[in-house]
């Protein structure tokens with residue numbers, strides 16, 4: 001009798017090992033290990049101040065961990081190689097916009113800077129999808145807080161990506177926006193993207209996440 005085939009193990013897209021972050025004497029994260037594979041989503045949960053944003057900032061190389069390593073497809077994220085920058089789409093909590101570029105100009109800049117062919121058609125489609133068509137010519141300073149959030153999220157969907165890192169993507173979205181976000185993230189997973197998100201929305205986590213890491217349970 002022939003042996004059953006071994007299930008093939010997909011190597012993780014993102015691998016975090018022993019990530020520790022201290023601010024002065026205070027250790028916010030203590031030896032966190034996690035992986036995200038293609039087509040799967042890992043959600044970070046935890047009380048205010050548990051360290052979710054800190055972890056995402058360290059994972060994306062925006063902030064330096066005190067100890068530990070972060071690799072995207074085996075490449076250290078902190079070295080910010082072209083491959084890492086191309087594959088990693090980040091939407092953090094405090095996204096800044098150029099004050100003198102319109103909605104459409106921001107997205108066009110993102111898409112072209114990342115070498116997207118036929119950027120105009122993609123940008124138009126994403127602007128419509130995030131319901132910013134009427135605001136396409138407006139400057140960021142004139143947008144509502146929810147519209148700014150939609151612009152930040154849109155910037156992740158007009159560029160190449162293999163891993164999406166999202167910090168509370170649901171923040172400030174209305175009900176229709178939440179439904180759109182849920183559907184969009186499920187589609188991203190179906191397209192083979194890995195997703196790492198921090199969220200306080202149990203419905204979003206339930207709908208999208210394959211695994212949940214509760215930072216309260218890891219509190220140092």
Ligand SMILES: Nc1ncnc2c1ncn2[C@@H]1O[C@H](COP(=O)(O)OP(=O)(O)OP(=O)(O)O)[C@@H](O)[C@H]1O
Pocket residue numbers: 023028046047048049050051052053054055
């Ligand atoms: N630059 C910094 N200097 C000092 N302390 C910091 C710094 N950044 C974050 N912290 C502290 O680290 C802890 C974790 O903060 P973090 O923003 O990661 O929490 P969070 O889980 O994302 O919280 P929330 O749910 O409120 O968004 C908090 O106690 C915060 O005050």
